[in-house]
Amino acid sequence: MDLKKLSRKYGAKHVAAAMGVTERNLTDIRSGHYAMTIDDLYELERTFPLFDPTLTIRRLGRIREEKGRSRKFRKTQAKGKQEKTA
Numbered sequence: 001m002d003l004k005k006l007s008r009k010y011g012a013k014h015v016a017a018a019m020g021v022t023e024r025n026l027t028d029i030r031s032g033h034y035a036m037t038i039d040d041l042y043e044l045e046r047t048f049p050l051f052d053p054t055l056t057i058r059r060l061g062r063i064r065e066e067k068g069r070s071r072k073f074r075k076t077q078a079k080g081k082q083e084k085t086a
Contacts, residue, residue: 002055003030006048018047032063 007015007030016026019040028034036056044051064070 001048001050001052002059003036003044003051004059006044006051010048015044015048018043029060032060032067032069035064035069036060 001009003015007026012023012026016023019026020043021029021040025034029036029040041053041056044056045053061070065072
């Protein structure tokens, strides 16, 4: 069960509490605006036995890549800026 399904089944408030974040932060994480931490994954897996970190990583990784928020995109942006100033 990925983060989205987990939130639907147990409620955003309960999932956010397990992660130690606000519901708004959880919404931002689920939408790909903020990256999840290893600590988040650890707490979710420990609290919810049905939670599948791999599904969550794949889903959120794809969303972040599509929105240009992944670390890979930031590296590409930085290279482009260096080339323009040179």
